[in-house]
Amino acid sequence: MKILKKAITLNVGLVLIGSAVFAQNLNDAKKAIDAEQYQKASSMLKSLVSSQASNGDNYYNLGLVYLKTGYIDSARAVFNKGISADAKSASNYAGLGEADILSGNATSAKTNFDKAVAAAPKDYKTYLAIGKAYLAQDKPSEDVSKPDFANAIANLTKADELDAKDKDAEVFIGLGDAYALQKKNSEAIGPYFRVGDIDPTNRRAGTQLGKMYKEARSFAEGEQELNKVIAADANYGPAYRELGELYLQWSSFGTDKPKAAKATELYKKYLDLTDKSLESQLRYMQFLFYAKDYQALEQVASSIQVPANDPKGIIVSRLKGWSAYENKNYPQALTNLTEYFAKQKDTTKNLAYDYLYLGKAQLKAGQDSLALINITKAVAKDSTNADALSEVAKSLYDAKKFGKAAQVYEKAIKANPNGKGSLYNYYYNAMANYFDYGAKYSAKQNPSKDILVKADSAIAKVIQISPDTYDAYVTRARINSLLDDDKDPKGLMIPFYEEYIKKISEKPELVSANAKKLSEAYDTIGGFYFYKDKAKAKEYFDKSVSVYPSGTFAAAKLKELAAPAPKGKGK
Template identity: 60%
Template sequence: MKMTKKAITLGLGLVVMGSASFAQSLNDAKKAIDAEQYQKAASMLKTLVNSQASKGENYYSLGEVYLKMDYVDSARAVFTRGVTADPKNSLNYIGLGEADLLSNNAASAKTNFAKAVEVSSKKDYIPQLYIGKAYISTDKPDFEAALPYLQKADELDANDKDAETFVALGDYYALQNKNSEALQNYMRAMNINENLLRAPVQIGRMYKDSRAFPESEERLKEAIAKDANYGPAYRELAELYMQWANQVPAEFATKSAQALENYKKYLDLTDKSFESKLRYAQFLFYAGDFKTLEQVTSEIAAASTNDPKLPVVLRLRGYSAFENKNYPASLQYMNDYFAKVDKSRIIASDYLYLGKAQAQNKQDSLAVINLTKAVEMDSTKAEALAEVAKSYYDAKNYPKAIATYDIVNKYNPNGKGSLYNYYYQGLAGYFLYGQGYSAKTNPSKDLLVKADAAFASLLKGAPGTIDAILWRARVANFMDSDTDPKGLKLPYYQQYLDSAEARVAKNVQPAPSPKSMVEAYNQIAGFAAYKEDKAKAKLYWDKALALDPQNATAQEGLKQLAGPAPKAPVKKK
């Protein structure tokens, strides 16, 4: 599940203007924003907007809070009011541009950014800085567009007075995993303002993303040592410990407990708004604490009945109910979620959990439809669809198994579980054809072609899987003519025996099945007898009897070698 927070939370670096009392109020709001106390900041800024209605900075700051809370429409409305109140102030044009970017309207964003530059002083670095930050604040940063603005801001701020310029440049490089360049800029920011907490936190985040866990922990604790009430440091520390736990299984219990402890500290230091609780719920999902997640999302839903983000809560309730094996409730929540959510917000995991819940509630056809949508959006979700395909196979519903495995193998040709998927698809095709053959319904040999292709794909990924060679032999046996067989099975049976005999000679474990080896000997011997190659037939039947002295097929074959040539060998193994 994709979390709604930005990849890197950028500092605002707002310009302080006006009277001393106004500057202090705006500065307090900035501090609250930087500490991710968005509800507190919004309340302060609404007061400022009402009391200083002509100050564009107030509107811009409030709009930025709404963007960070993912209320794009509310932000756009505030920025528009700001343009009306203070049309010569560039900030609200930048805010509108950022809202455009978050709405995937790059053309409109470019227009608004151009207007911001037009109304600003050519010596003012702030518009350049904020436009650059806007381009990297989305889920899909536009680094090419951002860099000229950030470089221009650095150029105009010739005396390096504003540490935020270098925080932004650090973020620009960190998002591209250019850690050396990012670190240089974060350090420059700290040299300008040693009390700037955002920079060491971002350094900690950068190290975390590079899996340099001890270094990340050190940096984040440095930020906490400077200010034990700085919430974002605890959030990053929580996410660090969670990633650490997942990467080092031996430390999972310890690190995951530290992760939850620090996230609770983060919550205590924020305003415990709907957004902060929702972020906690999202963190619980990633932490795999589904029992707590079910409890927390239930509490959020009961306390916040009108928030436009409630569909996200339904999503998490559906996820957690499924993981807690409460399948009817999971299906209800997921159906409610899909009925209420903006369709542009649907992600692959939504279809995944809806499909899995439908499968557990015996809605197999719907499950396949939605799991297919999940796989189409994200091929790593193929495992769940493969489980449905296997359930069809286990129920001997081979047509549905084949059709479902077709989808799985299309989107997950080489990923997790793909070899098993090919194996069961091949078996389903073989058995379905066998059913039709026995019932004399003239089944299509396309089933055999697809089955053979599945076994061939398995062997390509795992050449040592000799049982797949055996199944190719069986498929080829069906492919051959009943009245004038060409021996299509022979190369596969011989290839199987070559590998099996070598394993037996070298005592390789697991050892090949004697029963399967006898099958191969008998098949080769039977065809040799049909072609009147008595020496070869005797050789292979003798080998069969060496493994299974009571094997009736081999015994009867040897008896008939002295008689007339037998009819074409039967298909049965």
């Protein structure tokens, strides 16, 4: 009996030792995930799945690695294997729900979350997994999904209630994230601080605090928090990434320009500490784009190795195209972006920048019509790209395609009526319509004066925005000369020429430089009065000769006025 008891005791000991080893291995894998060492975590978890095939947590965490690196279909396959291996694995149902959320299928996500609760209704980990899943979102720039904060907080709060002894710091990280993502910083701080009490070795909460301060533009506070994390663990990669991004933003506000160079160094450190996975390299390339280090970006994008048929290859084509354009390699940009659009079958994944750079590359290649189509799409996605419409319009204007140029300037004005460059849009819209009318008139096409009305409206806006844009008065006068009745002119141009004369005459230093246009104003007004009020006409012609002696029109008209009146017939 003693021998039997000893054997039982020994067997129990072996079970406990085996559980401890397993727990340690899974815990290490989770730490690798948290440190964004995804290749390392994947390798560890695949080994665990192989050796501990009946444990659902192994599959769940491997699935999370796939989700975090953007392989949603692979994640689903792993979660489903986890359910097959462990029918009571609530976390794998929650993982399927997270995959649904990232795919934009909220209905299916709810179904899977309900299955998770049914499988383990009393386990806080069920609600923790569901709460974190509701916070899941694709990269914000891709705008595929947004967090469901209400459901996230409800489930995380339920997890906190069930974890009565506060054993798991992840619950409080989840709650902190839920508030931080909503910019509710005061609510986020409490849960993040609570993490340190539960697990002093946890670095994620401090990193998230630094990120939160960064996004609130409290750069000094964010720097302090992130440096605390690095001081506690010099090998925690995500802290270097967040500090690098913080320095980049800080320098962009002009408060500390030298930090921009430091930002790149920190990001390289992050890469070194996160096993340079494809995901971390892609993130580095995006960082280089926002850091405007286009030379480095094109170099990295061109050298990165992407496995065949890996969907991430599409993103590399995108970044190759963006950087090639910024580096003035326009034909290469067109090639790369054409390749990107050929590969990208899901149009919801296309960003405003994709259309913008493709359109600009097409514009450089002389493909005006295609450029306009794609740049219009870029503006529809992000109105801050409206200045690119102006580039298309100016290209058409320079090619003397005035009618088309005017139409595109109208689009640019509609997209950006008051922003940067709007003054030029109004001015060139007026000029394009003015020249369009003139060309059609010269070609005897009987153009509608509605074209001139549009021109007048646009140039009036220029004067309203910038009253000291002197040439605008001359342009408006010329437009109104054409608007006037040919047979019975009303002198529509006179007020604008008079205003131009007044503006220039108030600043004597401008008279000499604007002599020819002043002469035009005097000549045109004098010409209007020539048959109505000869004394007034002479007054303006005299002024014209005075300001611009080499002019011929006023001199000829003065000679006519000085000539004897022709004798009447029969006298």
